[in-house]
Amino acid sequence: MNSALWVSKTGLSAQDTALRAISNNLANVGTVGFKKDKTVFEDLVYQINQQPGAQATQDATLPSGVQLGTGVRVASTQKEFSIGSIQTTERSLDMAIEGRGFFQVTLPDGTVGYTRAGGFTLDQDGQIVTAQGYVLEPAITVPQGSTDITVGSDGTVSVTNAGTTTQVGNIQLADFVNATGLEAIGGNLFRETVASGAALQSAPGQNGLGQIGQGRLEASNVSVVEEMVNMVATQRAYEMNARVVSTADQMLQYIAQNL
Amino acid sequence: MDRLLYVSSVGLNNIEQAQAIRANNLANASTNGFRADLARVMSTEVQGDGYRGRVYGVNDTAGVDLSYGSRIATGNDLDVAINGDGLFAVALPDGREGYSRDGSFQIDNAGMLLTQEGFPVLGTGGPIALPPFESILFGADGSITVRPQGQGPDALVQIDRLRLVNPTADQVRKDSTGALVAAEEGVTQLPPDEAVTVVSGFVESSNVNAIHELTEIMSLARQFELEVRMMKTAETNDEAASTLLRIG
Numbered sequence: 001m002n003s004a005l006w007v008s009k010t011g012l013s014a015q016d017t018a019l020r021a022i023s024n025n026l027a028n029v030g031t032v033g034f035k036k037d038k039t040v041f042e043d044l045v046y047q048i049n050q051q052p053g054a055q056a057t058q059d060a061t062l063p064s065g066v067q068l069g070t071g072v073r074v075a076s077t078q079k080e081f082s083i084g085s086i087q088t089t090e091r092s093l094d095m096a097i098e099g100r101g102f103f104q105v106t107l108p109d110g111t112v113g114y115t116r117a118g119g120f121t122l123d124q125d126g127q128i129v130t131a132q133g134y135v136l137e138p139a140i141t142v143p144q145g146s147t148d149i150t151v152g153s154d155g156t157v158s159v160t161n162a163g164t165t166t167q168v169g170n171i172q173l174a175d176f177v178n179a180t181g182l183e184a185i186g187g188n189l190f191r192e193t194v195a196s197g198a199a200l201q202s203a204p205g206q207n208g209l210g211q212i213g214q215g216r217l218e219a220s221n222v223s224v225v226e227e228m229v230n231m232v233a234t235q236r237a238y239e240m241n242a243r244v245v246s247t248a249d250q251m252l253q254y255i256a257q258n259l
Numbered sequence: 260m261d262r263l264l265y266v267s268s269v270g271l272n273n274i275e276q277a278q279a280i281r282a283n284n285l286a287n288a289s290t291n292g293f294r295a296d297l298a299r300v301m302s303t304e305v306q307g308d309g310y311r312g313r314v315y316g317v318n319d320t321a322g323v324d325l326s327y328g329s330r331i332a333t334g335n336d337l338d339v340a341i342n343g344d345g346l347f348a349v350a351l352p353d354g355r356e357g358y359s360r361d362g363s364f365q366i367d368n369a370g371m372l373l374t375q376e377g378f379p380v381l382g383t384g385g386p387i388a389l390p391p392f393e394s395i396l397f398g399a400d401g402s403i404t405v406r407p408q409g410q411g412p413d414a415l416v417q418i419d420r421l422r423l424v425n426p427t428a429d430q431v432r433k434d435s436t437g438a439l440v441a442a443e444e445g446v447t448q449l450p451p452d453e454a455v456t457v458v459s460g461f462v463e464s465s466n467v468n469a470i471h472e473l474t475e476i477m478s479l480a481r482q483f484e485l486e487v488r489m490m491k492t493a494e495t496n497d498e499a500a501s502t503l504l505r506i507g
Contacts, residue, residue: 002275004282004476011286018289040363040375041290043283043437049276049318066318067433068276069283072290075375078365080335100393175408177391178366197368200391207409208393237288240469244282247476251278251483255271258487259494 003068004248010071011241014041017074018234025222026231033117033188034220035079036227042075081179084221086213092149093120093128096218099210101173102190104137104199105130112137114174114199116218117188128157132187140169153211155204173209174199262313263496267489273300273318274483281476284467291375292361293465295324295472296433323439325428328360328466330458337364339397340463341423345455346431346439348381348422349374355447356381357438358424358431363462372403378438382419383451389418397421397459425452 018039028034049066086096095118097103102114113134120136123129126144128136140157142149148160155171176182181195192199205211280298287293298318305313330340339362341347346358357378364380365373372380372387379386382403389395392405401421406412426449432442441449 002278004275004278007279007282007286011282011288014286015289041287041293042376043287043290043293046433046435046437048435066276067296067435068279069287069296069437071283072286082334177370178368180365181368195368233289237285237469240285240288240473241282243473244278244285244476247480248278248282251480254484255487258491 002248002252003070004244007069007071008241008244008248010044010073012238012245014072014074015234015238015241017077019231019238021077022227022231022234026224026227028220029222029224029227031117031188031220032119032217033084033115034222035081035084035116035184036220036222037077038080039077040075041072044070044073046070078180079182079184080221082221084219087217087219088215089217090215091119092151092214093122094118094215094217095120095151095171096213096216097173097204097210098213099208100179101175101204101209102179102199104172104174104201105134105189106137106139107134107189111191112174112199113185113189113191114182115188115190118212119217130188134189136171138169138172140171142168151212151214153205153213155212170203171212172201173204174201175207175209176200263493264490266313266315267486267493269315270486270489271483273316274479274486276318278476278479278483281472281479285469285472285476288465288467288469288472290361290465291363291462292328292359293467294360294433294439295465295467297322297324322428322442323431323433324466325431326466328464330461330463332461333363334460335363335462336395336459337366338362338462339364339421339457339459340461342399342456342458345423345425345452345457347374348424348449348451349378349438350381350386351378351436351438351440355440356449357434357436357440358426358449359438360463360466362457376438381422383422384419387419387421390416397457399456399458400453401455401457421457422451423455423457424449425455 021037021039025036047068051065105113107113119131120128122142126142128140142159143161146159146161150158157169158165158167177197181193182190183193185191202209277298280296284295300316301319302314303317349357349359351357363375367373370389391408393408394406396404401423403418404415405418406415430442431439434440
C-alpha cells in the first residue's frame, strides 16, 4: 500500500496532539499560576532502501542512497516556566512569587506538591490552604481573632491580634534544577520527578529564589496571540497532510479502476 | 509480454517512493530544525544485447536541503538559532557526532544541556554540563555564560562554547534516526567553524516549503496516472497481439 498514506497519518495525529495542547493553553488563559505547554515534534526513523556509499560497481560508490522517512511524532510537551504577569488583588492571602520557585503544599497522600498559584485561604483550623484545601508546607496557623495578616517579602507571616503583632511562621519555597521536568498533575500542581531533580528549599529571596509579593497573583503565562498563531499554523499543517492522504487515495483508486 | 509494462511499473514504484518522501517532508513541516529530504530519479539503461530501448528510472535521495527555515521568537533562554549557515554538534548514542539545526535545548536533572531528542549538546570540550543557574546567555559565537544560583550579576561564569560546524550539503547525510551525520564513510567528526554565529531566544522552524511539497505531490499524482495509462496501453497492445494469433 502507498506508504505516503501512513506517513501523512503520523502528520495528522501529531498536529491533532498539538491542537489539543493549544486548546488546553487557551482554556487556561485565566487560570492563576498556569504554565503553558509547548508541543515538540521530531521526525521518525528512516528506512534505508539503498545504503549511501554502497558499492555501485567495483570502483564506483553510490553518491547517495534511497532513504525514506516514516513521518513525525510528538517528542514531548514541555511546560514553559516563564513568569506570568502579576495582578494586584489587595487580598492579604494572595501571594505571587516574583522570580523562581514554587510554593509547597501537602497532597492528600502525604507527598509534597509544588505550585505557583498563590491564591491561598484559611481552613476551619486557621491553617493556610490552597483553593483545593491542601495545607501549605510548612504549615502556618493563623490564630482565631486575628485582624490582619502580613506576609513579608522574605516569607515571614505575622498577624495582628488585639493590637499586638506576632510572627506565626515562615513560608519556604522550593526550586528545581530542571523545572521543565516536573510532572503536572492538574489543579495547578506539580510533582517532583527524576528528571526535575530534588527540590532545593530555601527562604524567598535567598539562593536565587523570587521574593513573595503579598496582595498579588501571578496570572497564567499563556499569550493568546501566540496561541492563535500556533492554532492557524497547526490547522493548515493538518489540512495539507489530509490533502496528501486524499491524493494517495486517488492514486490507488485510479490504479484499481484502470488496470 | 511487452516489457513496457515493467518500465512503467518501475515508474509507479518510483513515484510512490517520491510521494513518501514528500509526505514525510510535509508531516515534518512543524518539526523545529527539520531539513527537507530531496528526491530525484536517475535514468539507468539496461545493458546487454538487442534494442537499447529499456531505460528504467532509479530512485535516489539526493541528500538534504540545507536552506534556512524561518526563525520564530520564543523568548526562551534555552532556545538558540544559527545565523546563516552552520549546524550544532550533538553526541549520538552510538558515539558518532550528529548535526542538527534544532536549537531548542533542555537541561536534565544533572544540568546536562540536551537536545529535544535527549542527545547531549557538544561544546568545544565534549558534552556541556551546567551548574544550577539563575540565568543563561548564549553569546553570538556560541559561548555560554551563566549566572550561578544565588550569585549576583557580578559573578558570571563562562562555561563552554557550543561546537558549531559548517559543512556543505554533500558533506552530510541523514542516517536512519533522522540525524545528520558526516557523509564520508569512516569520518565521525567534522571540523568546527569559528565563523558560525548564533542568537538566543529564537528557534528555527522546519525548512519544508509546504506549497512546493504539495505541488510536487499533485504533480506526482498526475504522473502516476500517466504511468497507469501506459500500462493500460501495454495491455491493449498485448490483447491486439493475441487477437492476431486467433485462428478463424
